[in-house]
Amino acid sequence: MTKLVLERLNESLIHAMEMDERIHLIGEDLLDPYGGAFKVTRGISSRFPGRVLTTPISEAAITGVATGMALRGLRPVVEIMFGDFSTLIFDQIVNHAAKFSWVYDGHVSVPLVVRTPMGGRRGYGPTHSQSLEKFFLGIPGIKVLSPNTLGDPGTLLENAIQDDGPVMFMEHKLLYPCRMLEEKFGDLADATVTKSREIFPTFTIGFSSTPKVTLATFGYNFELTRQAVLEALYEREVFTEIILFSQLSPFDLDPLFQSLSRTQRLITVEEGTQNVGWGSEICTRALEQIEFPLKVKRIASLNLPIANARSLEEAILPSRQDIKQAIFELAGE
Amino acid sequence: MPMNRNFDWYLQMLLIRRFEERLLDEFSKGTLNGTTHAYIGQEANAVGIMDALNEQDVVFSNHRCHGHFLAYGGDPYLLAAEIMGKVTGVVGGRGGSQHIQWKNFYSNGIQGGIVPIATGMGLAEKIKKSGQIVVTFLGDGTLGEGIVYESLNMASLWKIPILYVLENNYYAQTTPLHLAMAGQIWERFNSFGINTWECDTTDVAEINILAGEAVKYVRKHNEPGCLIIHTYRYSAHSKGDDFRDTAEIEAHKKSDPLVVHGIRLSSALRKKAEAQIRDLIEASFSRASLDPEPAIEELIST
Numbered sequence: 216m217t218k219l220v221l222e223r224l225n226e227s228l229i230h231a232m233e234m235d236e237r238i239h240l241i242g243e244d245l246l247d248p249y250g251g252a253f254k255v256t257r258g259i260s261s262r263f264p265g266r267v268l269t270t271p272i273s274e275a276a277i278t279g280v281a282t283g284m285a286l287r288g289l290r291p292v293v294e295i296m297f298g299d300f301s302t303l304i305f306d307q308i309v310n311h312a313a314k315f316s317w318v319y320d321g322h323v324s325v326p327l328v329v330r331t332p333m334g335g336r337r338g339y340g341p342t343h344s345q346s347l348e349k350f351f352l353g354i355p356g357i358k359v360l361s362p363n364t365l366g367d368p369g370t371l372l373e374n375a376i377q378d379d380g381p382v383m384f385m386e387h388k389l390l391y392p393c394r395m396l397e398e399k400f401g402d403l404a405d406a407t408v409t410k411s412r413e414i415f416p417t418f419t420i421g422f423s424s425t426p427k428v429t430l431a432t433f434g435y436n437f438e439l440t441r442q443a444v445l446e447a448l449y450e451r452e453v454f455t456e457i458i459l460f461s462q463l464s465p466f467d468l469d470p471l472f473q474s475l476s477r478t479q480r481l482i483t484v485e486e487g488t489q490n491v492g493w494g495s496e497i498c499t500r501a502l503e504q505i506e507f508p509l510k511v512k513r514i515a516s517l518n519l520p521i522a523n524a525r526s527l528e529e530a531i532l533p534s535r536q537d538i539k540q541a542i543f544e545l546a547g548e
Numbered sequence: 549m550p551m552n553r554n555f556d557w558y559l560q561m562l563l564i565r566r567f568e569e570r571l572l573d574e575f576s577k578g579t580l581n582g583t584t585h586a587y588i589g590q591e592a593n594a595v596g597i598m599d600a601l602n603e604q605d606v607v608f609s610n611h612r613c614h615g616h617f618l619a620y621g622g623d624p625y626l627l628a629a630e631i632m633g634k635v636t637g638v639v640g641g642r643g644g645s646q647h648i649q650w651k652n653f654y655s656n657g658i659q660g661g662i663v664p665i666a667t668g669m670g671l672a673e674k675i676k677k678s679g680q681i682v683v684t685f686l687g688d689g690t691l692g693e694g695i696v697y698e699s700l701n702m703a704s705l706w707k708i709p710i711l712y713v714l715e716n717n718y719y720a721q722t723t724p725l726h727l728a729m730a731g732q733i734w735e736r737f738n739s740f741g742i743n744t745w746e747c748d749t750t751d752v753a754e755i756n757i758l759a760g761e762a763v764k765y766v767r768k769h770n771e772p773g774c775l776i777i778h779t780y781r782y783s784a785h786s787k788g789d790d791f792r793d794t795a796e797i798e799a800h801k802k803s804d805p806l807v808v809h810g811i812r813l814s815s816a817l818r819k820k821a822e823a824q825i826r827d828l829i830e831a832s833f834s835r836a837s838l839d840p841e842p843a844i845e846e847l848i849s850t
Contacts, residue, residue: 239675271705276664276698283668286654287606289675291668306695310658311665319649320640 220368221391224255227369228292231376232263235290238376241268241281242294252296253332253391274303278329282312282381285327290376298333298385299345312381313356324379328372334387334435334486335532340523346486346516348385349493352464357381358415359464361434364396365408366416366461374414385463387435387486402441411470415462419470423454427546429474430538431497432484433460440484443538453546463493468500475501480545481511484538489515512541554812555821557599557752561591561806562825564615567624568783570829571614571631575787581633584645587615589750589782592805593715594619596755597775600763601683606652606673608666608684612781613646613655616685620653624828629836636839640846652680660686660693663712667699667772670710674770681709681766689720691729691736700740703772711766712737712774713759719792721785737774748778750805753812 250257260267281291335344362368483494494513609616630637646657666684784790
């Protein structure tokens with residue numbers, strides 16, 4: 216049996232800290248026995264006394280303190296307990312961490328990682344369920360990464376820590392208990408997986424040499440997308456290709472464009488609200504770049520806060536069914 | 549006190565004064581792009597504090613950073629070139645007046661935003677056991693920013709070797725202190741368990757002694773401190789935004805730090821300093837003015 220995403224994230228932090236004493240963890244409620252709200256840091260404070268800093272509830276200053284540590288030769292990894300609270304760190308990221316290296320003409324580097332879990336479907340309501348990745352996309356000077364079950368989340372996190380620039384590492388609450396996939400097994404039994412980009416990889420997952428629709432997605436949405444794609448395949452024999460991104464920003468869409476040359480139909484799948492989202496940028500770039508006619512569709516949340524009631528939350532967030540319908544629609548089924 | 553120290557202090561304060569005057573003059577002639585925040589009137593603070601630091605200590609300054617940079621030992625030519633937008637500037641013309649980095653000196657332009665960063669730098673120096681401390685500069689106006697208090701809390705909790713220097717010049721841009729701040733400044737630091745040193749003077753020697761005590765305490769005890777200096781700027785916050793009573797400004801000018809300290813020097817030495825600084829400023833600005841602007845290719849480097 217493969218490992219859980221949560222296990223791999225935890226193991227990779229331990230491994231990274233064993234290899235490099237400059238690495239420190241900093242965030243709220245990180246100490247054992249609690250080990251962080253989603254347990255990603257469980258066991259680490261006991262193993263590395265003094266290198267895990269549990270903090271007051273001060274997301275903005277935590278991020279600033281970590282930026283200062285990074286400027287002076289350490290490699291801090293920040294945990295923001297809920298992705299929703301990343302609004303509080305926005306100034307520190309945009310006006311400080313992201314800018315220093317370039318504005319100071321390359322005199323300094325800011326090896327900072329900010330990890331935070333996004334996402335709903337846990338009934339946490341409007342301020343603990345959002346997917347706010349889009350607000351960090353396109354900020355010059357930072358990378359935005361998102362782990363998934365196909366690439367190794369642990370390796371992705373270790374590579375993020377080794378990066379010399381600031382990285383927003385956007386996890387998803389529902390991804391933690393997911394098991395990592397193995398090629399040629401389970402859902403991927405009949406799939407062909409190709410990887411482009413070594414460090415922060417993009418995967419092309421094909422189920423046929425003649426796919427009709429390309430689906431672009433990241434993070435936990437890959438779980439929904441994969442299920443929808445398999446259902447579309449079994450129910451109506453509609454073949455698709457999934458482009459799974461680990462790096463959301465800066466945008467590197469070459470594998471996507473290659474897939475679109477085969478399908479000429481694009482669906483983007485994300486959990487944030489649809490307006491001005493990740494998918495909006497992807498679709499625009501595809502339309503700018505590609506000369507042949509292209510059909511696009513963005514699957515995302517309704518442009519509303521995320522309601523607490525399960526029925527409303529389900530209606531607001533994108534579902535497997537929504538993705539499947541979009542596939543049929545674009546495929547002309 | 550040795551004569552050369554008194555002369556050096558005077559020279560440094562005069563350098564800041566004449567540099568800022570030259571900048572304001574260039575702006576009024578329309579030869580410079582953007583804006584500036586002059587340090588005129590506050591020179592004794594920077595000079596007194598920097599002389600109390602070790603060479604390896606770290607300094608994080610704010611929007612009004614020219615005086616801090618020059619007192620730190622920064623080259624007026626590099627700063628002039630930076631503000632002129634020349635490729636030879638401190639950071640190649642990318643940062644301008646408020647955003648510079650040289651050796652262990654840093655500055656940035658967001659009120660309060662630098663405070664947690666400087667605090668984190670102090671934490672890093674403590675973890676590395678470098679023996680270095682961090683000094684960061686705040687104004688009275690910065691005390692309105694919530695992130696300052698988040699930072700003070702952590703600095704005190706974790707015993708971080710950082711000296712917060714609070715330069716209270718009584719105005720946040722155009723807003724007087726009494727319209728922007730409740731309570732007392734020292735109480736804000738004391739309530740986090742941070743020791744304060746406080747003075748109301750323009751005498752560089754007094755400031756240097758007090759800064760020396762504060763710096764020594766921070767280094768020895770590995771914990772934060774705060775040096776509060778009540779001061780006054782003689783020029784506008786930046787440009788064209790001065791609505792203060794001219795009588796008030798004139799009254800403050802009676803305790804001009806250059807005059808207060810200048811009486812310790814002979815008039816011959818003061819004249820010597822003037823000539824030396826006049827030449828340095830002229831050489832810096834004229835050399836910088838001949839330098840090229842950054843090429844577009846510079847955009848993609850590093």
